[in-house]
Amino acid sequence: MKTPARRTLRAVLFGALVLAGACGDTFVGPTGAVTHAQLFDEVWHSVDLHYSFFELKQVDWNSVGGHFRPLALAARSESEFAGVLSQMLRELKDVHVSITPVGTASTTRYVSSSDTTRTYFTLDLVTRRYVVDTRLTTGGHLRYGTANPDVGYVRIPSFAGGGWASEIDEALDRMGDVKTIIVDVRDNSGGQYKLAASVAGRFTDRTRTFGYVRYRNGPGHGDFTGYNAETVEPSGPRPFTGRVYVLTNRRDFSSAEDFVLAMRVIPTVTVVGDTTGGASGGPIVRELPNGWTYQVSEWIEYTATKAIFEGVGLAPDVVVRSTKADSDRGIDAALQAAIDMATGTPAVAPTSRPPS
Amino acid sequence: MSTHKIALMTACLCAAAAQSLPAQLDTAHSRHSDLSVALGVAHTERLDATASPIRFGGQGVDFGAHYRRARGATLLLASLDGGTRDLVPHASTNGTAGEQLTSGVLHVAALRRLGAQAAGSGFAVGVDASASIDVTAHRYADANKSVSNFLIGALSLGPAVWWNHHLAGGGAHLELSAPLIALVDHPYSDTRIESRVNVRPVTARDFRGFTGAVVYTPAERRRIGVEYAYRFRVFGYSDIQPVHSASQALSVGIVTRFGSR
Numbered sequence: 001m002k003t004p005a006r007r008t009l010r011a012v013l014f015g016a017l018v019l020a021g022a023c024g025d026t027f028v029g030p031t032g033a034v035t036h037a038q039l040f041d042e043v044w045h046s047v048d049l050h051y052s053f054f055e056l057k058q059v060d061w062n063s064v065g066g067h068f069r070p071l072a073l074a075a076r077s078e079s080e081f082a083g084v085l086s087q088m089l090r091e092l093k094d095v096h097v098s099i100t101p102v103g104t105a106s107t108t109r110y111v112s113s114s115d116t117t118r119t120y121f122t123l124d125l126v127t128r129r130y131v132v133d134t135r136l137t138t139g140g141h142l143r144y145g146t147a148n149p150d151v152g153y154v155r156i157p158s159f160a161g162g163g164w165a166s167e168i169d170e171a172l173d174r175m176g177d178v179k180t181i182i183v184d185v186r187d188n189s190g191g192q193y194k195l196a197a198s199v200a201g202r203f204t205d206r207t208r209t210f211g212y213v214r215y216r217n218g219p220g221h222g223d224f225t226g227y228n229a230e231t232v233e234p235s236g237p238r239p240f241t242g243r244v245y246v247l248t249n250r251r252d253f254s255s256a257e258d259f260v261l262a263m264r265v266i267p268t269v270t271v272v273g274d275t276t277g278g279a280s281g282g283p284i285v286r287e288l289p290n291g292w293t294y295q296v297s298e299w300i301e302y303t304a305t306k307a308i309f310e311g312v313g314l315a316p317d318v319v320v321r322s323t324k325a326d327s328d329r330g331i332d333a334a335l336q337a338a339i340d341m342a343t344g345t346p347a348v349a350p351t352s353r354p355p356s
Numbered sequence: 357m358s359t360h361k362i363a364l365m366t367a368c369l370c371a372a373a374a375q376s377l378p379a380q381l382d383t384a385h386s387r388h389s390d391l392s393v394a395l396g397v398a399h400t401e402r403l404d405a406t407a408s409p410i411r412f413g414g415q416g417v418d419f420g421a422h423y424r425r426a427r428g429a430t431l432l433l434a435s436l437d438g439g440t441r442d443l444v445p446h447a448s449t450n451g452t453a454g455e456q457l458t459s460g461v462l463h464v465a466a467l468r469r470l471g472a473q474a475a476g477s478g479f480a481v482g483v484d485a486s487a488s489i490d491v492t493a494h495r496y497a498d499a500n501k502s503v504s505n506f507l508i509g510a511l512s513l514g515p516a517v518w519w520n521h522h523l524a525g526g527g528a529h530l531e532l533s534a535p536l537i538a539l540v541d542h543p544y545s546d547t548r549i550e551s552r553v554n555v556r557p558v559t560a561r562d563f564r565g566f567t568g569a570v571v572y573t574p575a576e577r578r579r580i581g582v583e584y585a586y587r588f589r590v591f592g593y594s595d596i597q598p599v600h601s602a603s604q605a606l607s608v609g610i611v612t613r614f615g616s617r
Contacts (some may be wrong), residue, residue, distance in 0.1 A: 027565075027590045027592065027600055027601075028401040028402060028403050028411055028600040028601065028602050029403055029411060029600060030525070042409050046409075050545065100498065100499075102448065156404065192500075215545065216545070217544045217545065219563070219596055263518055272398070284504070284545070284546070285496040285498045285502050285504075287408040287409065287410055287453065287496065287497065288408050288409065288410075289447055290447060290448075291410075291447045291448045291453075291497070293496060293497050295498065321470070
């Protein structure tokens with residue numbers, strides 16, 4: 001090879017080598033240890049950019065940050081630092097806001113009054129007194145049975161996980177030709193939104209709008225998208241078109257509330273029990289440079305009439321609050337009311353649904 | 357594969373290919389076109405603050421189709437490159453975090469040779485227009501292993517330079533372009549939130565970077581030949597939630613030539 005050509009090639013290769021070596025740290029940024037100050041600022045800033053309820057809850061986030069930053073910087077251990085972050089996030093008073101440090105502690109989140117409300121719901125009472133022949137579906141996510149030959153019962157304890165919506169079809173098939181089904185979602189803390197909507201789809205004959213969401217889409221605390229409709233669509237091989245009673249209580253949160261929201265726009269559905277917990281935030285997960293994760297609410301969800309139910313909950317059509325006295329007497333008042341209404345012997349007079 | 361290993365491979369590849377090849381002249385009156393298709397391995401380092409403050413990096417596969425047409429002093433370059441990468445975090449998450457990046461870049465550049473061409477080499481400058489899209493499926497390290505999709509797309513216009521040098525029967529060339537102005541679509545959050553395109557006009561102050569390639573073609577006079585390339589693409593987008601990305605790829609392709617030199 002001639003000398004000039006060799007020199008040229010060397011120059012080109014040298015350039016490529018310099019570029020390759022420099023690419024990572026120079027153009028993308030360094031990796032490595034981060035300080036508590038950097039981590040704190042990342043959490044504060046990211047929450048500031050994405051959290052959806054600052055205005056609704058009248059939270060002064062600057063003030064919160066100013067209070068907790070010195071405490072975070074003074075933390076002497078990772079667990080102490082995680083504790084300060086957790087305290088700061090609890091100021092949002094939102095059950096969807098949590099932090100999960102790696103290797104120091106488990107997830108911590110705000111505990112609302114609904115979390116600690118006694119609901120007096122026990123599955124044991126249901127299966128002992130009202131639905132004595134219950135079975136689990138194949139995947140074990142649902143329990144079902146019949147309260148009498150015409151009234152079926154399905155217990156959905158959670159919407160966690162995914163891919164098991166078809167278990168409701170199995171339950172509907174096994175219950176035979178019941179005229180009414182009681183769907184019990186009491187003490188259901190939520191899970192996957194799509195799963196909840198898919199299960200609700202087994203009870204509708206056509207697509208219906210059940211609510212709206214507006215996503216945070218800008219740095220201002222009032223920056224949101226327009227109203228995005230949430231719909232429930234017919235799903236499953238055999239939609240149930242008979243009468244449906246949905247049992248709710250104060251410890252229904254998040255996707256369980258989405259399920260209730262979807263069910264209550266279906267004309268054949270009556271919601272019985274107590275108001276739900278009022279956790280509607282649509283959380284997103286975020287990461288920290290040290291590998292910890294946290295989540296914040298990113299949307300505001302509305303009912304079909306565009307009412308916000310965050311912190312308020314969804315009121316039932318028929319209010320039946322379980323009491324300690326009922327519990328002591330072995331009575332599940334909400335389930336009893338639903339069975340009575342299903343069999344045409346109303347012990348509880350339906351009330352109009354209070355405004356959310 | 358680290359960036360250093362890729363650089364070393366590039367060096368070996370080019371050095372081996374450059375051995376014992378006779379020089380060749382490229383006259384200012386040549387009329388010819390080259391079309392090549394290539395497949396290669398790629399490495400990307402990336403930080404998209406919209407998805408995560410953690411830097412992710414990893415390998416994948418790149419493919420590309422490149423067209424070069426020379427008419428006297430005018431040179432037209434067009435290329436379409438794409439690929440996918442599996443990226444892992446540069447932080448100790450609980451093991452489930454990851455990203456899958458899918459990228460596509462289209463470049464069209466028109467250049468003009470400058471000055472008298474020295475024997476065996478040439479230099480051209482011109483304008484490059486490009487369209488790019490990067491879609492990141494980000495898998496979070498939470499209990500649900502939730503996945504969100506993020507994207508950044510850009511249409512840009514900027515200067516381009518091209519330089520070639522014949523190396524003993526083969527030819528090496530360098531392509532380089534950088535955006536000066538651009539229209540960038542970078543949604544505020546993941547793509548489920550807003551599906552509509554919301555572009556922002558920016559200058560090189562906010563959308564900066566460069567794209568380039570070092571290509572070596574042994575036996576340049578053959579109708580069908582082999583082409584070895586090292587390609588890179590670096591960009592940074594200044595936003596409330598910035599994006600930084602650096603990709604490089606080594607590829608081998610088949611090139612077909614038309615016309616006369």
